[in-house]
Amino acid sequence: MSAPERPVIGYIVRRFPKISETFILNEILAMENRGMDIHIFSLLPTRDSRFHGDLGKLKANVHYLPDIFDLRTLLRYNKRVARRNRERYMRSLGKVLRTGNPLLLWRFLQSGYIADRAQGLKLNHIHAHFANRSTSVASLTSEILGIPYSFTAHAVDIYKEDVKEKVLTRKIEAAKCVVTVSDANKQFLENHAKESSDKIIRIYNGIDVNRFKPGDDAPDSPFTILAVARLVEKKGLDDLIEACRYLRDRELSFRCWIVGKGKLRRTLQELVDKWKLGDTVKLLGAHSQDQILERYHQANLFVLPCIVGSDGNRDGLPVSIVEALACGLPVVTTPVTGIPEAVRHEHNGLILSEQNPRLLADAIQKLIFDKNLYARLRQNTRASVLERFDLRKTVNELLNAITREVA
Numbered sequence: 001m002s003a004p005e006r007p008v009i010g011y012i013v014r015r016f017p018k019i020s021e022t023f024i025l026n027e028i029l030a031m032e033n034r035g036m037d038i039h040i041f042s043l044l045p046t047r048d049s050r051f052h053g054d055l056g057k058l059k060a061n062v063h064y065l066p067d068i069f070d071l072r073t074l075l076r077y078n079k080r081v082a083r084r085n086r087e088r089y090m091r092s093l094g095k096v097l098r099t100g101n102p103l104l105l106w107r108f109l110q111s112g113y114i115a116d117r118a119q120g121l122k123l124n125h126i127h128a129h130f131a132n133r134s135t136s137v138a139s140l141t142s143e144i145l146g147i148p149y150s151f152t153a154h155a156v157d158i159y160k161e162d163v164k165e166k167v168l169t170r171k172i173e174a175a176k177c178v179v180t181v182s183d184a185n186k187q188f189l190e191n192h193a194k195e196s197s198d199k200i201i202r203i204y205n206g207i208d209v210n211r212f213k214p215g216d217d218a219p220d221s222p223f224t225i226l227a228v229a230r231l232v233e234k235k236g237l238d239d240l241i242e243a244c245r246y247l248r249d250r251e252l253s254f255r256c257w258i259v260g261k262g263k264l265r266r267t268l269q270e271l272v273d274k275w276k277l278g279d280t281v282k283l284l285g286a287h288s289q290d291q292i293l294e295r296y297h298q299a300n301l302f303v304l305p306c307i308v309g310s311d312g313n314r315d316g317l318p319v320s321i322v323e324a325l326a327c328g329l330p331v332v333t334t335p336v337t338g339i340p341e342a343v344r345h346e347h348n349g350l351i352l353s354e355q356n357p358r359l360l361a362d363a364i365q366k367l368i369f370d371k372n373l374y375a376r377l378r379q380n381t382r383a384s385v386l387e388r389f390d391l392r393k394t395v396n397e398l399l400n401a402i403t404r405e406v407a
Helices: 019-033 053-057 068-084 086-099 102-121 133-145 165-174 183-192 194-199 237-249 265-274 289-298 319-326 357-369 371-381 391-406
Strands: 008-015 037-044 061-064 125-129 149-153 177-180 200-202 223-228 254-259 281-285 301-304 331-333 349-351
Touching: 008 019, 008 102, 008 133, 019 037, 019 053, 019 391, 037 102, 037 133, 053 289, 068 086, 068 102, 086 102, 086 133, 102 133, 125 133, 133 149, 133 165, 165 183, 165 194, 177 183, 177 194, 177 391, 183 194, 183 200, 194 200, 223 237, 223 289, 223 319, 237 254, 237 265, 237 301, 237 357, 254 289, 265 281, 289 319, 301 319, 301 357, 319 331, 319 371, 331 357, 349 371, 357 371
Parallel strands: 008 037, 008 125, 037 061, 125 149, 149 177, 177 200, 223 254, 223 301, 254 281, 301 331, 331 349
Antiparallel strands: none
16 A cells, blocks of 8 residues: 655645734744645735744745736636646636625636646645635635645634624535634534534644743843733723723832734724823834743733624634743633633633723732732643643644545
8 A cells, every 4th residue: 555645735825924923834834844845825915024033944935826916817827727627627617606706706716826836836735724715715726626625713714793604614514624723613613514523623823832931030120011912802902901000090010011013003002192001001013923032031921801802703712822821921811712721710820701901900910919829820831831732743733634634
């Protein structure tokens, strides 16, 4: 019996690189460290002006798809792949045309471009991140080429109110395996696709536990609160800022750093200005991984009061929470979706009800003054994530799933 064919994997992502999606870069780098041949297809060009230093380690070629203004190029690739795969191409095109959805037709043309490149690169598996547009393109590419695809579902792509449940279910049914980042997500997806529940796998977003570890020196005064997150509604950062107002009014000595970028930056800065918190609360913008690691080492406490957004969007399980725990920081957070899978109340952090800034302030104040509780939580932080969130382990799990389907 011949050995299973080694996978040559095409990753389809919406935009690459993206500083807020470093987990994708880390996953691909770990794949390459295992000897995998990876090719990245980015539907859109990057918008970030700064990147993580590890990007220079990437071996994979990044293929940027032509945009709407280069339709001629897109059509040329589609014609070529259609000649080689006429029956599958026309069958898939017919299904798309029958939907009457022009956006889906655009996704089909993108998939035709990728399919042509994929044949030249001898890809035999496609993996997409996020269950929306990237997976739409992956599923269509799979139909054209007759090769399997898989995808990783996160949060915005499954929980938002505008997610079409029937479309999501069809993607799950057509995929060879579906990865998601928490048990809470897994249960949610299984409820949508009960007949395909056996192909839904929980694989946590892993981190490099050798990089994210406690620092050598104790943090400087004053007591430092840290949040690392995109500046969007579901992160609950307005609650954190309001909690800082209560702490300031109680005349406590502290500072709060918020690392990240996003559409709510102006709104959050206006809150800081409104409550005259500029001396204690700083919006620091986007950071590289090395800069974020330095912030973890300078902080005493990680706080991320996540909420379910007004549009249904929520976090699956923020990677920054796992990084903070690995660096020895107790975490104060909320029980949204998969967060309790990493943070256990009064074990390695505190879990509070959502959208309660006063309660959040009380919890932070308690950890400032209750040295015994703080020390007990901190003692449990790193050990609580080492086994389940080690990137080497999680990538092995993903490779096993993909290889099993390709074989």
